[in-house]
Amino acid sequence: GVLSGLLGSMMITIARQVGVGFSDLLELEIFLATQSLLGIGLGIAISRQQHLAMNLDHYRRRLEAELQARRELTEKLIHTEEDTRKHLARELHDEIGQNITAIQIQSQLVKRAGDNPQALEAAGQINELARRIHHSTRQLLRQLRPPVLDELSLNEALHHLVNEFAFAERGIECRFDYRLTAPPQSETLVFTLYRLLQELLNNVSKHADASEVSVLLCEQDNQLRLEVKDNGNGISMQQIPGFGIQGMRERVHALGGEFTLESQGGTRVIVNLPTVLQQTHR
Structure with a gap:
Protein backbone atom coordinates (compact mmCIF):
# COMPACT_ATOMS: atom_id res chain seq x y z
CA GLY A 1 0.00 0.00 0.00
CA LEU A 67 -5.72 -38.33 18.03
CA GLN A 68 -2.29 -39.79 18.67
CA ALA A 69 -2.81 -39.56 22.42
CA ARG A 70 -6.15 -41.32 21.99
CA ARG A 71 -4.53 -44.10 19.95
CA GLU A 72 -1.83 -44.58 22.57
CA LEU A 73 -4.43 -44.65 25.34
CA THR A 74 -6.46 -47.20 23.39
CA GLU A 75 -3.37 -49.38 23.00
CA LYS A 76 -2.72 -49.21 26.73
CA LEU A 77 -6.36 -50.07 27.46
CA ILE A 78 -6.24 -53.05 25.08
CA HIS A 79 -3.08 -54.38 26.72
CA THR A 80 -4.51 -53.78 30.18
CA GLU A 81 -7.69 -55.59 29.19
CA GLU A 82 -5.77 -58.56 27.81
CA ASP A 83 -3.49 -58.71 30.86
CA THR A 84 -6.54 -58.60 33.15
CA ARG A 85 -8.23 -61.34 31.16
CA LYS A 86 -5.08 -63.46 31.35
CA HIS A 87 -4.73 -62.96 35.10
CA LEU A 88 -8.41 -63.67 35.73
CA ALA A 89 -8.33 -66.79 33.58
CA ARG A 90 -5.31 -68.07 35.49
CA GLU A 91 -7.01 -67.40 38.85
CA LEU A 92 -10.21 -69.12 37.72
CA HIS A 93 -8.26 -72.10 36.44
CA ASP A 94 -6.27 -72.49 39.65
CA GLU A 95 -9.04 -71.86 42.18
CA ILE A 96 -12.22 -73.18 40.58
CA GLY A 97 -10.47 -76.01 38.76
CA GLN A 98 -8.96 -77.41 41.94
CA ASN A 99 -12.22 -77.12 43.89
CA ILE A 100 -14.24 -78.81 41.17
CA THR A 101 -11.74 -81.64 41.04
CA ALA A 102 -11.98 -82.02 44.84
CA ILE A 103 -15.80 -82.14 44.67
CA GLN A 104 -15.67 -84.84 41.99
CA ILE A 105 -13.24 -86.91 44.03
CA GLN A 106 -15.40 -86.60 47.16
CA SER A 107 -18.54 -87.59 45.26
CA GLN A 108 -16.79 -90.68 43.91
CA LEU A 109 -15.68 -91.63 47.43
CA VAL A 110 -19.27 -91.31 48.67
CA LYS A 111 -20.52 -93.55 45.87
CA ARG A 112 -17.95 -96.21 46.67
CA ALA A 113 -18.35 -96.12 50.46
CA GLY A 114 -22.11 -95.79 50.82
CA ASP A 115 -24.90 -98.24 50.16
CA ASN A 116 -27.82 -95.84 50.67
CA PRO A 117 -29.59 -95.45 47.30
CA GLN A 118 -30.45 -91.83 48.00
CA ALA A 119 -26.84 -91.05 48.95
CA LEU A 120 -25.58 -92.78 45.82
CA GLU A 121 -28.03 -90.82 43.67
CA ALA A 122 -27.05 -87.53 45.33
CA ALA A 123 -23.35 -88.32 44.82
CA GLY A 124 -24.00 -89.00 41.15
CA GLN A 125 -25.86 -85.72 40.77
CA ILE A 126 -23.06 -83.82 42.52
CA ASN A 127 -20.52 -85.41 40.21
CA GLU A 128 -22.59 -84.48 37.14
CA LEU A 129 -23.06 -80.88 38.33
CA ALA A 130 -19.32 -80.61 38.95
CA ARG A 131 -18.65 -81.90 35.45
CA ARG A 132 -21.00 -79.28 33.96
CA ILE A 133 -19.42 -76.49 36.01
CA HIS A 134 -15.99 -77.65 34.87
CA HIS A 135 -17.12 -77.59 31.24
CA SER A 136 -18.67 -74.11 31.59
CA THR A 137 -15.56 -72.82 33.33
CA ARG A 138 -13.34 -74.08 30.52
CA GLN A 139 -15.53 -72.30 27.98
CA LEU A 140 -15.37 -69.11 30.04
CA LEU A 141 -11.59 -69.39 30.29
CA ARG A 142 -11.28 -69.76 26.52
CA GLN A 143 -13.37 -66.62 26.03
CA LEU A 144 -11.44 -64.64 28.63
CA ARG A 145 -8.00 -65.50 27.36
CA PRO A 146 -7.74 -68.10 24.59
CA PRO A 147 -4.43 -69.96 25.05
CA VAL A 148 -3.97 -69.94 21.28
CA LEU A 149 -3.07 -66.23 21.48
CA ASP A 150 0.07 -67.22 23.41
CA GLU A 151 0.79 -70.58 21.82
CA LEU A 152 0.02 -70.21 18.09
CA SER A 153 0.70 -67.84 15.22
CA LEU A 154 -2.04 -65.39 14.19
CA ASN A 155 -2.94 -67.55 11.18
CA GLU A 156 -3.25 -70.69 13.33
CA ALA A 157 -5.07 -68.87 16.13
CA LEU A 158 -7.69 -67.46 13.75
CA HIS A 159 -8.19 -70.82 12.03
CA HIS A 160 -8.63 -72.40 15.47
CA LEU A 161 -11.16 -69.70 16.36
CA VAL A 162 -13.19 -70.31 13.18
CA ASN A 163 -13.19 -74.06 13.82
CA GLU A 164 -14.47 -73.53 17.39
CA PHE A 165 -17.76 -72.22 16.03
CA ALA A 166 -18.32 -75.60 14.31
CA PHE A 167 -20.25 -74.05 11.40
CA ALA A 168 -19.97 -77.18 9.24
CA GLU A 169 -21.70 -79.28 11.92
CA ARG A 170 -24.70 -76.96 11.67
CA GLY A 171 -24.83 -77.02 7.88
CA ILE A 172 -23.16 -73.61 7.45
CA GLU A 173 -20.46 -73.36 4.81
CA CYS A 174 -17.54 -71.31 6.16
CA ARG A 175 -14.58 -70.14 4.07
CA PHE A 176 -11.53 -68.54 5.69
CA ASP A 177 -8.99 -66.86 3.42
CA TYR A 178 -5.81 -65.73 5.21
CA ARG A 179 -3.59 -63.73 2.83
CA LEU A 180 -1.12 -61.95 5.11
CA THR A 181 2.49 -62.62 4.13
CA ALA A 182 3.58 -61.67 7.67
CA PRO A 183 1.55 -61.09 10.84
CA PRO A 184 1.37 -57.60 12.40
CA GLN A 185 4.29 -56.78 14.69
CA SER A 186 1.99 -54.97 17.10
CA GLU A 187 0.38 -57.14 19.80
CA THR A 188 -2.42 -54.57 19.92
CA LEU A 189 -3.31 -55.33 16.29
CA VAL A 190 -3.09 -59.10 16.89
CA PHE A 191 -5.42 -58.87 19.91
CA THR A 192 -7.79 -56.55 18.05
CA LEU A 193 -8.02 -58.78 14.96
CA TYR A 194 -8.70 -61.84 17.12
CA ARG A 195 -11.37 -60.11 19.22
CA LEU A 196 -12.99 -58.60 16.13
CA LEU A 197 -13.31 -61.94 14.38
CA GLN A 198 -14.52 -63.56 17.60
CA GLU A 199 -17.28 -60.98 18.03
CA LEU A 200 -18.30 -60.96 14.35
CA LEU A 201 -18.51 -64.75 14.10
CA ASN A 202 -20.42 -64.86 17.36
CA ASN A 203 -23.03 -62.53 15.87
CA VAL A 204 -23.21 -64.60 12.69
CA SER A 205 -23.69 -67.73 14.79
CA LYS A 206 -26.41 -66.25 17.00
CA HIS A 207 -28.31 -63.74 14.86
CA ALA A 208 -27.63 -64.06 11.13
CA ASP A 209 -29.52 -67.29 10.29
CA ALA A 210 -27.04 -67.77 7.43
CA SER A 211 -26.05 -70.80 5.38
CA GLU A 212 -22.76 -69.30 4.15
CA VAL A 213 -20.11 -67.18 5.81
CA SER A 214 -16.75 -66.06 4.48
CA VAL A 215 -13.77 -64.46 6.23
CA LEU A 216 -10.97 -62.60 4.47
CA LEU A 217 -7.86 -61.15 6.09
CA CYS A 218 -5.40 -59.42 3.80
CA GLU A 219 -3.21 -56.35 3.41
CA GLN A 220 -4.35 -53.66 1.00
CA ASP A 221 -2.95 -50.15 0.49
CA ASN A 222 -0.86 -50.37 3.69
CA GLN A 223 -3.99 -51.35 5.62
CA LEU A 224 -4.99 -54.59 7.31
CA ARG A 225 -8.38 -55.51 5.90
CA LEU A 226 -10.71 -57.91 7.72
CA GLU A 227 -13.93 -58.74 5.90
CA VAL A 228 -16.67 -61.00 7.28
CA LYS A 229 -19.66 -61.66 5.04
CA ASP A 230 -22.73 -63.88 5.35
CA ASN A 231 -25.90 -64.52 3.35
CA GLY A 232 -28.22 -64.28 6.34
CA ASN A 233 -31.10 -61.97 7.13
CA GLY A 234 -29.00 -58.81 7.22
CA ILE A 235 -28.69 -57.11 10.59
CA SER A 236 -27.84 -53.54 11.53
CA MET A 237 -25.92 -52.15 14.47
CA GLN A 238 -29.20 -51.35 16.25
CA GLN A 239 -30.46 -54.95 15.95
CA ILE A 240 -27.43 -56.48 17.66
CA PRO A 241 -27.94 -56.75 21.43
CA GLY A 242 -25.20 -55.74 23.82
CA PHE A 243 -22.20 -53.51 23.24
CA GLY A 244 -19.80 -55.95 21.58
CA ILE A 245 -19.91 -54.65 18.02
CA GLN A 246 -20.20 -51.01 19.08
CA GLY A 247 -17.21 -51.46 21.37
CA MET A 248 -15.22 -53.02 18.53
CA ARG A 249 -16.19 -50.16 16.25
CA GLU A 250 -15.00 -47.58 18.76
CA ARG A 251 -11.76 -49.50 19.29
CA VAL A 252 -11.11 -49.60 15.53
CA HIS A 253 -11.73 -45.86 15.17
CA ALA A 254 -9.50 -45.10 18.16
CA LEU A 255 -6.66 -47.01 16.48
CA GLY A 256 -7.03 -44.92 13.33
CA GLY A 257 -9.04 -47.49 11.39
CA GLU A 258 -12.41 -47.71 9.66
CA PHE A 259 -15.40 -49.92 10.46
CA THR A 260 -18.13 -50.42 7.84
CA LEU A 261 -21.28 -52.50 8.20
CA GLU A 262 -23.55 -53.27 5.22
CA SER A 263 -26.81 -55.17 5.69
CA GLN A 264 -28.27 -55.70 2.22
CA GLY A 265 -28.47 -59.29 1.02
CA GLY A 266 -26.91 -60.50 4.24
CA THR A 267 -24.39 -58.76 6.47
CA ARG A 268 -20.96 -57.59 5.42
CA VAL A 269 -18.49 -56.04 7.84
CA ILE A 270 -15.27 -54.48 6.57
CA VAL A 271 -12.57 -53.36 8.98
CA ASN A 272 -9.46 -51.49 7.88
CA LEU A 273 -6.62 -50.98 10.35
CA PRO A 274 -3.21 -49.35 9.86
CA THR A 275 -0.46 -51.95 9.44
CA VAL A 276 1.71 -49.95 11.85
CA LEU A 277 0.41 -47.99 14.82
CA GLN A 278 2.15 -44.62 14.89
CA GLN A 279 4.82 -43.99 17.53
CA THR A 280 3.92 -47.04 19.59
CA HIS A 281 5.79 -49.90 17.86
CA ARG A 282 4.55 -52.57 20.20
Missing part, protein backbone atom coordinates in the same frame (compact mmCIF):
# COMPACT_ATOMS: atom_id res chain seq x y z
CA VAL A 2 2.76 2.47 0.94
CA LEU A 3 4.84 1.51 -2.10
CA SER A 4 1.91 1.93 -4.49
CA GLY A 5 1.17 5.35 -2.94
CA LEU A 6 4.73 6.51 -3.50
CA LEU A 7 4.72 5.26 -7.07
CA GLY A 8 1.41 7.03 -7.68
CA SER A 9 2.77 10.35 -6.37
CA MET A 10 5.81 10.04 -8.63
CA MET A 11 3.63 9.34 -11.68
CA ILE A 12 1.40 12.36 -10.95
CA THR A 13 4.44 14.62 -10.54
CA ILE A 14 5.89 13.42 -13.83
CA ALA A 15 2.55 13.88 -15.58
CA ARG A 16 2.32 17.49 -14.39
CA GLN A 17 5.85 18.21 -15.57
CA VAL A 18 5.13 16.96 -19.08
CA GLY A 19 1.97 19.10 -19.25
CA VAL A 20 -0.78 16.51 -19.09
CA GLY A 21 -4.29 18.05 -19.22
CA PHE A 22 -6.45 18.50 -16.12
CA SER A 23 -9.02 15.89 -17.04
CA ASP A 24 -6.36 13.35 -17.94
CA LEU A 25 -4.51 14.14 -14.73
CA LEU A 26 -7.72 13.68 -12.72
CA GLU A 27 -8.37 10.31 -14.36
CA LEU A 28 -4.81 9.30 -13.58
CA GLU A 29 -5.20 10.30 -9.93
CA ILE A 30 -8.49 8.38 -9.65
CA PHE A 31 -6.91 5.33 -11.30
CA LEU A 32 -3.89 5.43 -9.04
CA ALA A 33 -6.04 5.97 -5.95
CA THR A 34 -8.14 2.94 -6.93
CA GLN A 35 -5.03 0.85 -7.47
CA SER A 36 -3.68 1.97 -4.11
CA LEU A 37 -6.90 0.96 -2.37
CA LEU A 38 -6.87 -2.38 -4.17
CA GLY A 39 -3.27 -2.91 -3.07
CA ILE A 40 -4.16 -2.10 0.53
CA GLY A 41 -7.17 -4.46 0.39
CA LEU A 42 -5.07 -7.19 -1.19
CA GLY A 43 -2.42 -6.76 1.47
CA ILE A 44 -5.03 -7.04 4.22
CA ALA A 45 -6.53 -10.12 2.55
CA ILE A 46 -3.12 -11.78 2.27
CA SER A 47 -2.34 -10.97 5.89
CA ARG A 48 -5.66 -12.40 7.05
CA GLN A 49 -5.12 -15.47 4.86
CA GLN A 50 -1.71 -16.05 6.43
CA HIS A 51 -3.20 -15.61 9.90
CA LEU A 52 -5.98 -18.09 9.13
CA ALA A 53 -3.47 -20.55 7.68
CA MET A 54 -1.38 -20.32 10.85
CA ASN A 55 -4.47 -20.90 12.99
CA LEU A 56 -5.54 -23.86 10.87
CA ASP A 57 -2.07 -25.37 11.08
CA HIS A 58 -2.10 -24.88 14.86
CA TYR A 59 -5.47 -26.60 15.24
CA ARG A 60 -4.42 -29.37 12.84
CA ARG A 61 -1.33 -30.10 14.92
CA ARG A 62 -3.41 -30.05 18.12
CA LEU A 63 -5.94 -32.44 16.58
CA GLU A 64 -3.19 -34.80 15.39
CA ALA A 65 -1.63 -34.77 18.86
CA GLU A 66 -5.00 -35.51 20.49
